[in-house]
Amino acid sequence: MQLFSLLLGLSLGAVVVRAADSPWCYIGCSNTPAHWKDLPGSFCGENKQSPININTSNVKIDHNLPNFSFLNFSSQHVIKSFINNGHTAKFILEENEVELSGGGLNGTYSSLQFHFHWGDTVLHPGSEHKMDGKRYPMEMHIVSIKKGLTTAEALNSKTGIAALGFLINGTEDGDPSSPWSKLTSYLTNTEDVEVTINHNISIDDLIGNVDRTKFYRYMGSLTTPNCSEAVVWTVFQEPIIIHESLIKMFPNKTGHTNIFRPVQKLNERQVYASPATTTIHEWCYDDSCEFSPSKWHLLPHSFCNDKRQSPINIETESVVTDEHLSAFTFNRFNDKKAFGNVTNTGHTVKCKLKEGVWLSDGGLGHRYNTIQLHFHWGSSSQVSNGSEHLVDSQRYPMEMHILSLRADLQLKDALNEDNGLAVLAFFIEANNEAKSSEDSEQQDTNQSDMEAWKKLTNYFSAIQNISSEVEITDDISIDDLIGNVNRNDYYRYNGSLTTPTCNEVVVWTVFKEPIKVDKNLMMMFPNKAGYEDVFRPKQSLHSRIVYSSKKSGCSGPHSVSLFLLLTLTSSSLLRLGE
Numbered sequence: 001m002q003l004f005s006l007l008l009g010l011s012l013g014a015v016v017v018r019a020a021d022s023p024w025c026y027i028g029c030s031n032t033p034a035h036w037k038d039l040p041g042s043f044c045g046e047n048k049q050s051p052i053n054i055n056t057s058n059v060k061i062d063h064n065l066p067n068f069s070f071l072n073f074s075s076q077h078v079i080k081s082f083i084n085n086g087h088t089a090k091f092i093l094e095e096n097e098v099e100l101s102g103g104g105l106n107g108t109y110s111s112l113q114f115h116f117h118w119g120d121t122v123l124h125p126g127s128e129h130k131m132d133g134k135r136y137p138m139e140m141h142i143v144s145i146k147k148g149l150t151t152a153e154a155l156n157s158k159t160g161i162a163a164l165g166f167l168i169n170g171t172e173d174g175d176p177s178s179p180w181s182k183l184t185s186y187l188t189n190t191e192d193v194e195v196t197i198n199h200n201i202s203i204d205d206l207i208g209n210v211d212r213t214k215f216y217r218y219m220g221s222l223t224t225p226n227c228s229e230a231v232v233w234t235v236f237q238e239p240i241i242i243h244e245s246l247i248k249m250f251p252n253k254t255g256h257t258n259i260f261r262p263v264q265k266l267n268e269r270q271v272y273a274s275p276a277t278t279t280i281h282e283w284c285y286d287d288s289c290e291f292s293p294s295k296w297h298l299l300p301h302s303f304c305n306d307k308r309q310s311p312i313n314i315e316t317e318s319v320v321t322d323e324h325l326s327a328f329t330f331n332r333f334n335d336k337k338a339f340g341n342v343t344n345t346g347h348t349v350k351c352k353l354k355e356g357v358w359l360s361d362g363g364l365g366h367r368y369n370t371i372q373l374h375f376h377w378g379s380s381s382q383v384s385n386g387s388e389h390l391v392d393s394q395r396y397p398m399e400m401h402i403l404s405l406r407a408d409l410q411l412k413d414a415l416n417e418d419n420g421l422a423v424l425a426f427f428i429e430a431n432n433e434a435k436s437s438e439d440s441e442q443q444d445t446n447q448s449d450m451e452a453w454k455k456l457t458n459y460f461s462a463i464q465n466i467s468s469e470v471e472i473t474d475d476i477s478i479d480d481l482i483g484n485v486n487r488n489d490y491y492r493y494n495g496s497l498t499t500p501t502c503n504e505v506v507v508w509t510v511f512k513e514p515i516k517v518d519k520n521l522m523m524m525f526p527n528k529a530g531y532e533d534v535f536r537p538k539q540s541l542h543s544r545i546v547y548s549s550k551k552s553g554c555s556g557p558h559s560v561s562l563f564l565l566l567t568l569t570s571s572s573l574l575r576l577g578e
């Protein structure tokens with residue numbers, strides 16, 4: 001008990017210290033949160049502090065975050081006592097009965113207590129963590145200490161303490177006589193008196209049906225002085241929903257209002273998300289979700305309304321010839337083992353490429369490592385075209401994008417660089433329905449390897465479920481898919497990713513000749529993926545110029561081969577829709 005009282009005293013509301021004597025407060029004393037850093041022995045001014053705003057568009061899925069195991073969370077006899085300690089309402093748990101493990105935690109943690117943060121009596125919100133800038137009415141913290149560590153050791157270890165954060169939202173229609181009403185019946189403004197809990201309430205009763213497989217994870221601190229940076233934080237995605245009247249009881253009955261610390265800077269930290277979390281900001285190409293293309297600019301950190309957006313309509317009359325747009329050098333585009341997995345992202349079909357595929361020259365000025373390729377298409381009805389770029393207002397049936405990352409940059413930096421990414425765009429049209437052209441000789445030579453397209457589209461049956469992926473084991477090369485398209489004849493302009501967050505970091509190469517593919521194989525894209533018309537509407541050119549390579553007779557792939565069979569580590573780039 002001695003062991004724990006130090007921890008409780010230091011961090012999470014003292015058992016013994018009176019509010020009046022307290023060296024710190026949220027409001028109404030000299031040591032408000034802005035001054036906590038000046039308290040003796042304080043870490044409150046360090047750079048891994050809690051709480052934070054969780055920006056769900058910047059979290060990284062961590063596939064090594066498994067489910068939690070909870071011991072005795074369902075027991076109705078582990079919530080031992082209640083105390084209003086002058087800072088919060090705290091419920092103390094029976095010692096050595098309640099435990100937490102799994103969930104990516106290193107070891108087993110013994111749960112000590114839970115307590116709350118809230119706003120005021122008119123439901124001014126008071127959660128500590130914010131979710132995409134939104135503060136919830138309340139937050140519950142379940143505090144656990146790593147088994148085998150003393151309090152002092154735990155506070156000195158980066159992972160000595162595990163805190164579970166549950167956001168709480170109010171509803172008017174819920175049941176006001178829930179387990180929460182039993183709990184709130186203990187709330188009092190009498191401070192520092194520990195009262196025994198006589199009701200049978202379990203922790204599970206309080207958490208209710210919040211999905212505990214969906215959570216965010218980051219390394220942080222205690223949210224009260226001395227703010228030790230010893231806490232592995234878990235904040236669950238779904239809020240606990242309780243009746244508003246129960247939320248109001250916390251300020252009303254305890255006399256404390258607005259007891260939450262302001263959010264702290266994330267600094268260099270990464271917030272991770274368990275694989276089960278769903279993206280809160282769903283975007284789509286039609287009106288079936290909150291963020292259709294005309295609203296993409298409202299998404300957090302979006303560039304979708306800026307002046308250098310893609311795709312565009314290429315007006316051939318206005319194109320300027322540029323002598324510097326030379327032939328490309330392609331490496332391992334002819335490697336039949338360069339394909340990794342193929343994924344149905346819900347927005348496109350995407351093929352990951354293995355390490356060692358790259359391209360250079362072509363007026364790019366840098367070498368770019370080729371990461372993935374994916375497709376844009378229309379509907380399965382034969383009249384509907386779905387390329388992203390247009391040429392003289394003509395849309396092609398499909399478009400393939402081959403995406404490469406500047407070799408000297410990490411993805412994070414590439415997404416902030418003018419030319420961090422290079423995308424090669426190839427139009428695709430049916431080989432049995434050539435578009436009208438005087439140049440009939442050209443049509444005959446533009447054959448891609450239909451066997452390769454057949455092999456690729458064969459995998460689509462296995463990825464009909466969104467997010468599913470399979471490994472490509474057939475021999476397919478990028479060259480096979482591109483076929484004989486003249487790769488020296490292309491348009492060049494500066495643009496953006498064509499999916500949120502539309503970062504303006506893409507050097508676009510749009511090849512003039514389309515790849516010819518059997519219509520039946522093209523139909524596999526909408527039919528097997530289960531969605532159609534996956535292209536962004538055209539964007540304004542603004543003051544940009546579209547350049548064109550000088551037409552040359554030389555055609556066909558120009559490849560060098562290197563056999564580096566390393567797997568790609570930049571998994572986040574692979575998740576990019578673009």
Ligand SMILES: *[C@@H]1O[C@H](CO)[C@@H](O)[C@H](O)[C@H]1NC(C)=O
Binds near residue numbers: 067213
């Ligand atoms: C985690 O829990 C969820 C829901 O209870 C379940 O569907 C899933 O299979 C579990 N995952 C593992 C790895 O146990």
Ligand SMILES: *[C@@H]1O[C@H](CO)[C@@H](O)[C@H](O)[C@H]1NC(C)=O
Binds near residue numbers: 071075076077078094
């Ligand atoms: C906690 O769990 C253990 C192991 O299942 C069990 O023996 C014990 O009775 C439980 N304690 C309470 C208070 O429910």
Ligand SMILES: *[C@@H]1O[C@H](CO)[C@@H](O)[C@H](O)[C@H]1NC(C)=O
Binds near residue numbers: 106107
């Ligand atoms: C897990 O905890 C143990 C003991 O506390 C420690 O020795 C080990 O380095 C930790 N492992 C990781 C991956 O943090």
Ligand SMILES: *[C@@H]1O[C@H](CO)[C@@H](O)[C@H](O)[C@H]1NC(C)=O
Binds near residue numbers: 135137
């Ligand atoms: C809480 O619930 C209300 C009513 O359902 C909802 O309008 C509000 O957005 C929720 N609050 C937060 C922070 O999500």
Ligand SMILES: *[C@@H]1O[C@H](CO)[C@@H](O)[C@H](O)[C@H]1NC(C)=O
Binds near residue numbers: 076
């Ligand atoms: C709590 O549970 C115990 C046994 O599990 C039971 O004897 C007791 O009557 C219950 N108390 C209340 C208030 O329901």
Ligand SMILES: *[C@@H]1O[C@H](CO)[C@@H](O)[C@H](O)[C@H]1NC(C)=O
Binds near residue numbers: 462463464
């Ligand atoms: C797709 O999901 C359904 C239901 O979730 C499942 O039964 C089926 O096996 C899945 N199919 C594939 C190819 O993974």
Ligand SMILES: *[C@@H]1O[C@H](CO)[C@@H](O)[C@H](O)[C@H]1NC(C)=O
Binds near residue numbers: 492493
């Ligand atoms: C793209 O932008 C860069 C830097 O602003 C500029 O040097 C280059 O000429 C532009 N390229 C095209 C094709 O507009």
Ligand SMILES: [Zn+2]
Binds near residue numbers: 012115116117223
């Ligand atoms: Zn707390």
Ligand SMILES: [Zn+2]
Binds near residue numbers: 374375401498578
């Ligand atoms: Zn694309």
